[in-house]
Amino acid sequence: MAEKATDVIDSGAKLLLVQELLKTEQHQELIDFFSDQSEYEIASLLESFPKPERLELWALVPLELKGEVLAEVDADIRSALMADIPADEIGVMAEDLDAQDIAEILDNATSEVRAAVIDGLDHATRMQVSKLASYDADVVGSYMDPEVVFVDQSLTLEQVQLLMRSDEDLLDDQAQELLVIDETGQLLGLLSLVDIIKFDQSMLVSEHIDTAIKVLDTMPIRDAAALIRAEDFRFAPVVTSEGTLVGQLNAEDILSIVRDDADSTLKHLSGVSDDEELFAPILRSAKSRSFWLGINLLTAFLAAFVIGRFELVLSQVVALAVLMPVVASMGGIAGSQTLTVVIRGLAMNQIGGSNRSWLFNKELWVGAINGAIWAIVVAIVSYLWFDSGAIAIVIGCAIVINMTVANVAGIAIPLTLKEMNIDPALSASVILTTVTDVVGFLSFLGLASLLILN
Amino acid sequence: MAEKATDVIDSGAKLLLVQELLKTEQHQELIDFFSDQSEYEIASLLESFPKPERLELWALVPLELKGEVLAEVDADIRSALMADIPADEIGVMAEDLDAQDIAEILDNATSEVRAAVIDGLDHATRMQVSKLASYDADVVGSYMDPEVVFVDQSLTLEQVQLLMRSDEDLLDDQAQELLVIDETGQLLGLLSLVDIIKFDQSMLVSEHIDTAIKVLDTMPIRDAAALIRAEDFRFAPVVTSEGTLVGQLNAEDILSIVRDDADSTLKHLSGVSDDEELFAPILRSAKSRSFWLGINLLTAFLAAFVIGRFELVLSQVVALAVLMPVVASMGGIAGSQTLTVVIRGLAMNQIGGSNRSWLFNKELWVGAINGAIWAIVVAIVSYLWFDSGAIAIVIGCAIVINMTVANVAGIAIPLTLKEMNIDPALSASVILTTVTDVVGFLSFLGLASLLILN
Numbered sequence: 001m002a003e004k005a006t007d008v009i010d011s012g013a014k015l016l017l018v019q020e021l022l023k024t025e026q027h028q029e030l031i032d033f034f035s036d037q038s039e040y041e042i043a044s045l046l047e048s049f050p051k052p053e054r055l056e057l058w059a060l061v062p063l064e065l066k067g068e069v070l071a072e073v074d075a076d077i078r079s080a081l082m083a084d085i086p087a088d089e090i091g092v093m094a095e096d097l098d099a100q101d102i103a104e105i106l107d108n109a110t111s112e113v114r115a116a117v118i119d120g121l122d123h124a125t126r127m128q129v130s131k132l133a134s135y136d137a138d139v140v141g142s143y144m145d146p147e148v149v150f151v152d153q154s155l156t157l158e159q160v161q162l163l164m165r166s167d168e169d170l171l172d173d174q175a176q177e178l179l180v181i182d183e184t185g186q187l188l189g190l191l192s193l194v195d196i197i198k199f200d201q202s203m204l205v206s207e208h209i210d211t212a213i214k215v216l217d218t219m220p221i222r223d224a225a226a227l228i229r230a231e232d233f234r235f236a237p238v239v240t241s242e243g244t245l246v247g248q249l250n251a252e253d254i255l256s257i258v259r260d261d262a263d264s265t266l267k268h269l270s271g272v273s274d275d276e277e278l279f280a281p282i283l284r285s286a287k288s289r290s291f292w293l294g295i296n297l298l299t300a301f302l303a304a305f306v307i308g309r310f311e312l313v314l315s316q317v318v319a320l321a322v323l324m325p326v327v328a329s330m331g332g333i334a335g336s337q338t339l340t341v342v343i344r345g346l347a348m349n350q351i352g353g354s355n356r357s358w359l360f361n362k363e364l365w366v367g368a369i370n371g372a373i374w375a376i377v378v379a380i381v382s383y384l385w386f387d388s389g390a391i392a393i394v395i396g397c398a399i400v401i402n403m404t405v406a407n408v409a410g411i412a413i414p415l416t417l418k419e420m421n422i423d424p425a426l427s428a429s430v431i432l433t434t435v436t437d438v439v440g441f442l443s444f445l446g447l448a449s450l451l452i453l454n
Numbered sequence: 455m456a457e458k459a460t461d462v463i464d465s466g467a468k469l470l471l472v473q474e475l476l477k478t479e480q481h482q483e484l485i486d487f488f489s490d491q492s493e494y495e496i497a498s499l500l501e502s503f504p505k506p507e508r509l510e511l512w513a514l515v516p517l518e519l520k521g522e523v524l525a526e527v528d529a530d531i532r533s534a535l536m537a538d539i540p541a542d543e544i545g546v547m548a549e550d551l552d553a554q555d556i557a558e559i560l561d562n563a564t565s566e567v568r569a570a571v572i573d574g575l576d577h578a579t580r581m582q583v584s585k586l587a588s589y590d591a592d593v594v595g596s597y598m599d600p601e602v603v604f605v606d607q608s609l610t611l612e613q614v615q616l617l618m619r620s621d622e623d624l625l626d627d628q629a630q631e632l633l634v635i636d637e638t639g640q641l642l643g644l645l646s647l648v649d650i651i652k653f654d655q656s657m658l659v660s661e662h663i664d665t666a667i668k669v670l671d672t673m674p675i676r677d678a679a680a681l682i683r684a685e686d687f688r689f690a691p692v693v694t695s696e697g698t699l700v701g702q703l704n705a706e707d708i709l710s711i712v713r714d715d716a717d718s719t720l721k722h723l724s725g726v727s728d729d730e731e732l733f734a735p736i737l738r739s740a741k742s743r744s745f746w747l748g749i750n751l752l753t754a755f756l757a758a759f760v761i762g763r764f765e766l767v768l769s770q771v772v773a774l775a776v777l778m779p780v781v782a783s784m785g786g787i788a789g790s791q792t793l794t795v796v797i798r799g800l801a802m803n804q805i806g807g808s809n810r811s812w813l814f815n816k817e818l819w820v821g822a823i824n825g826a827i828w829a830i831v832v833a834i835v836s837y838l839w840f841d842s843g844a845i846a847i848v849i850g851c852a853i854v855i856n857m858t859v860a861n862v863a864g865i866a867i868p869l870t871l872k873e874m875n876i877d878p879a880l881s882a883s884v885i886l887t888t889v890t891d892v893v894g895f896l897s898f899l900g901l902a903s904l905l906i907l908n
Contacts (some may be wrong), residue, residue, distance in 0.1 A: 009678055009683065010677055011619050011681075011802075011803035012678070012803045012806050015803065015804070015806045015807060015809075016807045019806075019807045019808050019809070020807075023808070040683065043492060044802065044804065045801070046802075047804060048804040048805070048809060049809065050809070050816075052676070060679050094565055107744065119678065125747075127777075131648060159474055161651050164648070164651045164652045165651070165652050165653070165654075169654060171648045172654075175630070175648050176629070176630035176647065193488060193630065193647035193648065193651065194618070194625045194629050194647065196651060197619065197647065197650060197651065198618045198619050198622060198624070198625070199613050199616045199619070200619075210532070223464050226464070226465055227464065227465075229494065229709065234688070234705075241859075249690075251706075251709070252705075255683065255705070255709060261718075262716025262720070263716070263798060264718070264754070265716075265720060266716070266720055266794055266797075266798065267725070267794055267795075268792055269720070269723075269724075269793035269794075269799075270723075270790045270793070271787055271790070271791055272791050272794050272795055273619055276795060278795055278796075278798070278799040278804060278813070279809070279812075279813075279816075280600075282819045282823065283823070285816065285820045286819075286820045286824050289788070289791045289820070289824060290824060290827070292791070293784065293785060293787055293788060293791075293824060293828060294828075296783060296787045297780070297784060297828060297832065299783075300780040300783040300784065301780065301835065302778060303779055303780075303783075304777055304779060304780050307775065307776045307779070308776045308839075309739045311772045311773075311776065314772050314776075315769065315772040316776045318765045318768050318769040318775075319765075320769075320775075321761065321768050321772075321774075321775035321778075322761045322762045322765065323707065323758055324775075324779075325754060325757055325758060325761070325778075325891065325895075326751070326755060326758050327781065328753040328779065329750060329753075329754040329757075329887075329891075330750065330751060330754065332749045333725055333746060334747060334749055336725070336737075337724055337725055337726045337743050337747075338726045338744070339724070340711075340720055340723075340724035340726050341721075341726055341730060341732055342723055342732075343720075344717060344720065344721075344732070345732040348465075348468065348496070348498065348517070348731060348810050349464070349465035349502075350464045350498065350502035351471045351502070352466050352469045352470055352473075352502075353469060353474075354473050354477070355469075355473070355502060355503065355504070355733070358504050358733075358734070360741065360837050361613075363779070364503075365736045365740075366736055366739045366743070367593070367738045368742045369736065369737070369745060370740050370744060370747060372862070374747055374748075374751060375726065378751065381755065385762075404845065406715045433783075434904075437779065437783075441779075
């Protein structure tokens with residue numbers, strides 16, 4: 001089979017090519033180009049255009065690819081793409097998809113679309129789709145592939161080969177292992193395709209069973225992903241609490257969870273909502289960012305209120321107003337350095353039990369040591385600038401206090417949120433900034449009131 | 455084969471268990487526990503302890519697992535673990551590892567260790583290791599598995615089966631596809647194990663070749679990872695520019711790149727260096743965080759310098775000192791929201807060509823609209839607080855200006871850095887804060903000087 005003409009083109013170059021073809025209205029070339037691309041690549045390209053161009057391109061995606069592309073795009077974009085298509089046409093698109101893709105599409109479909117899609121399915125697929133839909137969104141059951149292929153341990157390797165030859169659709173090309181069950185239907189483990197081929201054909205399946213790490217269908221998907229990664233398995237069989245085999249969880253599904261999780265931590269730390277999409281319309285983006293801007297405003301006014309308590313000393317020593325952002329800013333950076341390291345450690349399950357107090361102690365000292373070093377630098381610069389020993393001492397002390405508190409807060413806040421079952425990435429950042437601003441202004445202006453006001 | 459006793463224990467519970475066993479000095483239990491764990495799990499557990507405990511645990515890891523664990527832990531931790539072991543013992547540990555793991559271990563080994571490890575290798579592995587070491591660290595060549603198994607297209611499926619049966623070590627259990635070459639050694643594509651089994655055994659390999667997406671050995675690893683993900687392949691053959699097959703790149707390697715990349719973006723945005731490890735000793739962490747604290751101090755003093763230009767108006771209207779952090783803070787959050795969305799888009803290759811101007815325009819309007827809304831809120835609160843229309847007008851205008859500039863800077867900075875081949879995540883955050891602080895203070899105090907000073 002020939003290589004694809006598109007082999008050498010990277011995603012960046014593909015984006016430029018599609019922009020060019022769209023601008024010059026070379027519609028047939030776009031159709032040809034899309035037919036050569038995977039559903040992932042097409043989904044990513046559609047996501048790289050503002051809505052009007054996206055709908056134009058969508059009309060040029062070959063019909064036989066549309067179903068898989070729909071299953072792949074972000075949920076927000078999917079609804080928009082589906083809005084313009086008659087329900088029965090979506091039903092046709094979905095006909096050849098597997099249960100996982102169909103469940104994805106139905107997830108945010110109208111009831112009319114839902115009926116059209118389900119009508120077009122054969123009995124087996126319909127059962128699988130309703131099985132997937134019966135699970136909560138964040139557990140293994142809703143991510144698994146419900147189509148599993150299993151063999152009885154009492155067969156010979158040759159019999160397994162004949163079985164596979166008798167049904168072409170039994171395994172797809174990417175399969176690499178079969179699940180092995182005993183006569184009661186209990187899962188025993190795995191049989192690799194390599195073993196089926198390479199050993200004496202009269203040997204029994206039972207002689208070549210590899211251990212399978214099973215996951216429960218109701219296990220949180222993130223725990224399952226961590227487990228599979230930890231064990232370096234490409235998939236894991238999924239069982240119910242009664243031990244019934246109901247599906248398998250594949251490494252590809254975990255790849256997207258790893259990516260989504262990382263994305264979501266990054267977005268949460270910067271106050272961007274999960275569903276904010278790069279090419280979302282102006283008003284929608286403005287709206288989705290408003291929530292954290294509002295929260296931030298409350299904390300900014302809290303900091304302003306703290307400053308307001310010290311109007312007297314500020315009006316007498318204007319240098320304090322000039323220097324106070326330095327104190328808050330150093331605390332902010334120090335705290336967010338700690339916060340990042342701790343949130344990453346929590347995500348990797350590396351923080352727990354007795355190492356928490358070790359980490360508290362460590363962050364306290366890192367804060368105090370770096371605080372002391374930068375306090376000296378800031379004190380010297382301030383002294384040279386304002387020619388005042390009192391200001392130099394006050395700002396130096398305030399920096400040590402704020403950076404030490406910032407580091408301890410950088411670990412205390414995410415651990416407390418985690419304890420309360422709140423996503424630390426989502427709110428830790430804004431709480432931390434509040435702490436470092438308030439402590440920064442309070443210590444700096446408070447000490448100044450005590451030492452300078454007379 | 456029996457299931458493992460540890461099947462049901464998640465990573466968090468394992469950490470607590472190991473802490474408990476270590477504390478109560480149940481060394482034999484720890485050895486037994488470790489023998490049941492994968493190298494990934496052991497590596498993650500070792501990374502979850504401060505150095506003294508880590509070395510204690512390391513001594514209890516069964517010798518036959520130590521090599522693989524070494525290859526798995528973070529580079530920093532690896533050096534520390536290796537420091538206490540005689541070179542020839544490391545040589546023994548490495549003997550059974552594959553070329554990829556050995557290359558990993560040699561990456562930061564002393565010359566003595568290097569000699570001991572290389573001495574213990576057979577000729578083939580030694581050639582593979584030196585091949586891997588000949589590539590730059592960030593290209594496909596240094597990540598690939600140099601051990602590839604290929605078959606000639608002119609064989610029958612039955613001959614392939616016999617070939618596999620004749621050499622037990624030819625394929626490991628996890629293999630799922632063979633590479634197919636023609637008589638000149640040119641790569642033609644892939645042959646799946648499923649196809650070997652399921653079709654008539656007299657058919658030729660050439661009738662069942664699947665297209666292979668090849669990657670160049672000198673291609674940046676991140677581009678290759680994006681490509682493989684886009685095509686949903688579990689591995690890709692690696693070829694030189696002359697077309698010679700030199701290895702294959704597996705999905706597992708990409709999983710860790712996806713994770714490392716996400717980690718590194720997160721760390722860079724918060725000013726934490728890539729090699730900062732959660733349980734690093736106090737002084738090392740303090741040192742590794744100093745760089746960005748220092749950079750931040752420079753920008754904080756730049757902001758202070760801007761404030762210093764307005765001492766006159768500050769000394770007359772102390773309310774300005776109270777309110778000025780609000781202006782800077784709102785700009786900072788608005789800018790970092792944009793920055794996050796843009797850096798994610800860049801990482802996914804979704805920004806380029808004509809959509810850049812669309813995004814600039816979008817961010818300008820999102821900034822202006824949100825700026826206007828929050829300006830009104832802030833102006834009203836400020837008016838009620840200080841009973842001054844002039845202050846309300848000044849702060850409202852400053853918020854609109856700063857939030858609009860912040861949003862535009864949030865896209866302009868990462869795009870410019872990318873254009874200059876600098877990692878946007880690494881420096882964009884500190885440049886953005888400088889912009890929002892300077893513009894915030896300048897617009898607020900500047901407008902105040904014009905409107906209020908008289």
